[in-house]
Amino acid sequence: MIIAPVHAKVAFKDGRLDAKYHCSPGVRANEHIELLRDGGAELRRLAGENGLGYVGRTSRTKRVYAAPGENSVPYLRPYDVFDYLPQAADLLSETGNADLDRLMPEPGTILQTCSGRNLGPLAYVDEYISRFVVSDDMLRLHIENENDRLYALAFLSTPTGQALLTRSKTGNVIDHLSAEDLGNVEVPFIDDALTTEIVELMRQAVNLREQARVRLDDLVAEFQAQLPPIERSGRLRDGWTQQARALGSRLDVAYHDPLVSQTREALAAVGGVKVGEVAQTFMPNRYKRYYVESAFGRPILSGRQLLQMKPVNLQYIAARALDFSEYELGVGTLVFGARGRAEERISLPALITEERADWLASHNVMRVRPNLGTNPGWLYLAFATQHVQSQVKASAFGSVVDVVDPSNLNEVLLPPPDEERGDAALQCWRDLGSANALEAAAVNKVEAAILSRVGALIPNQVDVNQQAVPTFVASAHATEAP
Template sequence: MVNGNLAHQFVVSPESKVTIDEMPVKWCTISLSEMVKRGKRLEASFYDVEAKQAHKIIVEGKYPITMLGGEKGLTTSYTGARFKRIWVEKSEYPIYQPSTIMDIKPTPDGYISAITDTNIDALRVSKGQILMTCSGTIGKVSLVSNTLDGLIFSHDLLRINCKNVNDVGYVYAFLKSKIGNKILLTNSYGAVITHIEPEHLATVPIPNAPDVLKQKIGNLILRSYTLRDESNDLINTAIKMLMDELQLPKIDDMVVNYFKKDASVQTFNVKLSDMEYRLDASYHVPVVDAIIDHLKRHAAEVTIVGDKRISKSVILPGRFKRVYVDERYGRVFFGGKQLLELDPTNTKYLSVSQHDKRMKEELELKENTILITRSGTIGKTAVVPKHWVNWVASEDILRIVPANEDIAGYLYIFLLSEYGAKLIERYAYGSVISHIDDAHIRQIPVPILKNHDIQEKINSLALEANKKRYEAYRLEQKALEVLDKEVIYAK
């Protein structure tokens, strides 16, 4: 029973605050015939609004369209044959996972035996190919330059060859663009594709721009990848200088003091005074002790990351419930999986209104800060380039703020080396998912070189490599901007 007219209680007064949703509703219309063709599916998730708009933009654009693949398309593509891998501890055949194509300096997932029943050389990628992840997280794109040339990748990776070599950079840029990637991941009806096969590229439209525009875009992309190669060369040079100065052998050749050298398993003893309240064997691995002893013999001094001469602070952000929003309302947010990528964007955006204070105090990044993954895969290391400044990284990534620019590059090189990685990994704890924290990072040993000129040179090489990576990012963004303005949205 209702007493009186309560309608007046729901009238919104002029002073009332109106909350605007940061994720506005996206909508589109679907014709009945289109719904029937799509198997009479009524779920909204089956029809991607943005994909339908992207198709329309390309088809109604300034330039005529051609197809990405197919007999008359711009490319041919293939994947490798499936095979059973025979893993070994070490071999001449390091193999890389498809997910690592986005890493600026990828590392192998493991090694396969020469007797693996497949054509191993057919799995190698070659310079000028475009690589694309085609299962799992699909549609990630990379270009084979000097860094990847000749490497062995899993069969489950799409290798794309352009029929005209001058189209390579242009096709890559289109697949990296928001419009191109959106079309790639859906079909003409807007239905999401869950696995990409070579024949799928024959249904992807691409503007057939004039050669002069293709060349303009392509040159920017190729120059971007040249800079990435140059940055990797500088990093490799810096690591070699570090090894030579400290007279470090290959880590497998490090002399380790095992308790019983001819035992079928590694055995060693630990003094009670060296336990440091850690009973897990992984903390006391002899190779770590061997590395530290070697550093003490060949360095002027061995200090720790927490030394004020080395770092201002080590930051472990607190955990929090994340609020993700549309790009317009948030800041670029990425996690440990994207840490080694040049451009870890197009992932997620963290709400500014909900997390602004936390982002400013703990999460946003500063140039030359060293980042280390702290859970899951421990010890992935990167240094913040200029274009990451004020972006936001996950709380699962530890931050080392170097004491100054004169030590930042050197510290990064040491922690990036296989010796630094071993020193990081020793602190891992947890039976299922490994973790480290800021207290562990502060205790990592760091050698100060006897030759200060060499240390300064290593530092400058690392910082120069970081600048090249920023320039590489800037050139790729310029190429995507030209593609948008002069091709996709051209009038």
């Protein structure tokens, strides 16, 4: 059962007394905004007259994908922008797509998801993200004043801000948010000292994240550039032949791709090492799911969420469901989704640092735990190269979904160790973790200030006759509440 106190003034204003309505997060968040308004807080809309900025309109655009060798631009789908280091989902043709520049967001733009079942998450465009074409299925919020922009970014990430964003969602099949819905959200500026503190925290967070992303991307490129180039000797469509005695137990084509064999031979020639020689690989057993609220469990990541800065729809699991010590990630562990489609996000790595060391991950996640003396930053760089990605994807098998098995993974050849670049990559991942912590601190401070101010205002609210305005309690079953 969900129970929520509702201020009578707000209830009668909306003309609704049904509990299901008043227990919804959006209605409760709007009540907080109304109370802040009555308490003297400055409220400014995100867009429109006297608003903080404007919402750029992006109409549906036909996408023409690039042919091999054609001039192209990397493309990100909506949920790719939430990753630590987003990777292009596809390449779009420069000649086949008109006005691609319109879809390449400028640094400082706030990208807001506008459709989907997990409607609400948003991302901040930095130098790294601005290199990509971003799907037209994201609203662009432009706020010229940097202080206002950073404060609005923090507020929209709070539970109150997220609830306000989804309050007016529409759609018969999937939820949808319009440009007007986003522009009408009001941002509360509670006091100058809080605004200054939040802006500084957010500035540190976005700058640190930008620097870490750009540096990490450069490190991967530098590391891969020193490896032997791997190119096909012929066209893929022409196929190849394979001796029957070399097939072994695998009949799938990708496993016997000559390019993979060439890659392994090239790495062996420069002193490559097997995964099993430098790390322990494992995947825990399947478990029963007992999800709970955050106060009663540990966060548990899926393969998709491993790559996200702020995991979308993060869930928490109870201790009775599994042994925490077996599923705990630990500092320095390299992880990737090991079940899915080999041609998509399976095998894309992430490195666990201190802020997520005690988090858990599902049984679908591969753990690669470096041995004593193995540089975890180098391990990440190695797995991020196309040389290793092609081997891991080729090793996957399965009749319904592709699965990477620890025993096959142990045979994958890695490039020779590079301690200097490995140390730099590890520091980048630590900086990404620090940026997350700074942003989380800012978001929590804004939400705490809102709840504190609202809590102080409710007992003092009076009507026009200077009489105390009562509240009533709305309750609804959890299965019925939005």
